[in-house]
Every structure is written in structure tokens, then in C-alpha cells.
Amino acid sequence: MAVTSAQDPHRQSLADPMLEYKELPFLLPEVADVSESAEASGFLNEVVGGGVASIAFPGDATSDAALFPATGSIVGSSTQLPPDAVEQTVIRTISAVRPVIEERDWHLLPDGLMYHAYLAGPQEPRISAILFGDDNGGYFWDATLGGRVGILRYGTEGANDPKGFQWDLEGAVITRLDLLNSEDVESMDFRFGTEMTWAEGPWAMKFGYFHLSSHVGDEYLINNPTFERINYVAESLVYGVSYNPSTTTRVYGEVAGAVKKSGGAKRMQYQTGAEWTAKPRRPRGIAPFAAANLAFHESTEYHMATTLQAGWCYQGPKSDRRLRFGMQYGDGPSSQFQFFKRNDEYLGFGIWFDY
Numbered sequence: 001m002a003v004t005s006a007q008d009p010h011r012q013s014l015a016d017p018m019l020e021y022k023e024l025p026f027l028l029p030e031v032a033d034v035s036e037s038a039e040a041s042g043f044l045n046e047v048v049g050g051g052v053a054s055i056a057f058p059g060d061a062t063s064d065a066a067l068f069p070a071t072g073s074i075v076g077s078s079t080q081l082p083p084d085a086v087e088q089t090v091i092r093t094i095s096a097v098r099p100v101i102e103e104r105d106w107h108l109l110p111d112g113l114m115y116h117a118y119l120a121g122p123q124e125p126r127i128s129a130i131l132f133g134d135d136n137g138g139y140f141w142d143a144t145l146g147g148r149v150g151i152l153r154y155g156t157e158g159a160n161d162p163k164g165f166q167w168d169l170e171g172a173v174i175t176r177l178d179l180l181n182s183e184d185v186e187s188m189d190f191r192f193g194t195e196m197t198w199a200e201g202p203w204a205m206k207f208g209y210f211h212l213s214s215h216v217g218d219e220y221l222i223n224n225p226t227f228e229r230i231n232y233v234a235e236s237l238v239y240g241v242s243y244n245p246s247t248t249t250r251v252y253g254e255v256a257g258a259v260k261k262s263g264g265a266k267r268m269q270y271q272t273g274a275e276w277t278a279k280p281r282r283p284r285g286i287a288p289f290a291a292a293n294l295a296f297h298e299s300t301e302y303h304m305a306t307t308l309q310a311g312w313c314y315q316g317p318k319s320d321r322r323l324r325f326g327m328q329y330g331d332g333p334s335s336q337f338q339f340f341k342r343n344d345e346y347l348g349f350g351i352w353f354d355y
Helices: 020-026 038-046 085-096 218-223
Strands: 104-109 127-134 141-153 165-178 184-200 205-218 233-246 249-262 268-277 288-299 304-315 322-333 343-354
Touching: 127 322, 141 184, 184 218, 218 249
Parallel strands: none
Antiparallel strands: 104 141, 127 141, 127 343, 141 165, 165 184, 184 205, 205 233, 233 249, 249 268, 268 288, 288 304, 304 322, 322 343
């Protein structure tokens, strides 16, 4: 039986719709069905404490009459509370369970990145090792040692879904070893740079600079004395955009323009791709992933270089870093710029650690 304000003078102070206890579910948007949330009800009762022993939600066993009995006293209270005290208790309780707005501030050496490396990008700064065989009967080991780290951020804290602006530094050396010739170093590409990144909701962007230079190995020159070394060097400005249509998918596009170049390097570079990383079925579990990257360089007359990956990955729940292992397929101009005029088709197994 509902009790009116005439029956209970203490109900009069709660007549305002904002304070009407029946309106509490609408003031708690993060609880889809408050009547089914024992935790929310228990939390409210704990916060209210000695003043009110029970707070009823629509659908609870506790009725209006139980909470506001006709006698004018509140259940669980040996003395009647002043109306103002009840109002302020309810207001403080509602404020306590409302979602906290993410504060933005300056963070030196922040955790995580706002713009992550492309999973299937062969020239991305990370730690990785790929063993593969090509269509010419060769067997190689591509090893990358590098990474990208945040230096300064203005935005939200933490590595999981950060928002705001961040300044990053990156660097990597990408080495190819010939497994059939004493693991001789065939070539090395060096990359380092800096970027300003931004993320908000499903969108992320980056703008920055990177240096890229390619070098042939001494052993390769000894074994191939007629090979003509290429002085491939590019100082480029880069702009990239990525979008997450869902929590498991990502698409991106990037353009780089060399402001200074030499040897075989040309001005323009483009790449685009898509990624899918499934959610693990249980906490701290592994999940499948798949990624594709398409690259077009002016130096190769925009012949498409395709990189496809599929496998399994583990993502750190706090660091947001990934450890992946799986298969990689490539076709098109070589990802080692010392041999950019050479077409490679290969299949191999890889392990990747992504920042």
C-alpha cells in the first residue's frame, strides 16, 4: 500500500521528482535494471547507514509501506530523521554511485598509446621475429627490435582506451638474416621518429616525422660482389587516421611524404589496412586475430605490397600491450628497402610484441 505525504510528513520533503525514491532508477543510468541489482541496493543501504536500514527499489520485496510506514517513522530508525537529513542522504548516495567523469590532466611518461602500430605493418616499430620461406627457395629470418613509447600526455590516465593528446617517440631496426648462409645479415632498415597523437572515442590520428635508411649487410656484399648498393634514405612527414567500427575491429589509412630523400627513395608512400581482434572467452585468455596491410610506394611505381596475418594473441588487461603468434603471408615489393626493386612472395610463422 502506497503511503501519501498526508500520511507521512517525512514523505513531503521527497515529493520533488528528483528525490522521489521511485525515480532513483532514472538517476542511476549505469544500472540497466535497478530492481535486479542487489549490489546497488546493498551499496545504497550501506551508505545511508544508521539512518535508513532499507531502501526499496521498484520490484523489491520492500514496499512503500515498509519504507514509509503510516506511523511516520522510518524502518530501522529508533528516532525520526529530520526531512533535510533524509534529502541530503539520498542526494549524497545518488552522487556516490553516479559514473565518475574521466578527468584530463598532464602526464609525464604515460602508460599506453593513443595510436597503436598497425598489426600487419611490416615496417612498424615493435619487437618481432618471423621465419619464412620465399618462392625462390630461400629461408630467412626477419627480426625487428624496437618500439614506441609515450613521453607526454594531456588527457585521461591509464593505458586502456585513453583520450586526449600524446607525444610519442619511436625507433626500430629491422634486420633480415639468411638462414641458408650461416645466418648472414642480408640487410638492415633503421627507423626512428616522433609523433603527436590524438584519440577520442573510436577515432585516432597521428602526425609526425620519421627517418628511414636502408643498409646492406657486409656478408651479403662479400657473397654477391656484383651487387650494387642502394643508398635508400628518406626523411618523411606522416599523417595517419584510424577508426574502430566496433571494439574488435579497426581500419586505418596513412600517407607519408618525404621532405628529403636520396638514392632509390621517392617522395610518396601510402598504406591502408584492417584488423580484427576477438575478445577472449575468459579473463586473461587468448583470442584469435587477423590483419591485412596494403602498401603503395612511389619508388616501386605504386605496385601493391600485401601483408596478411592470422593467429592468436594475448592482450595485457592493464598495459594494453599484445603478444601475438601466428602465420604471415606476403606478396609484392620487398619490405627491405635495400631490395625494393625485388618482388617477394613468402609464407612464414611469426611472433610479435606490440606496444
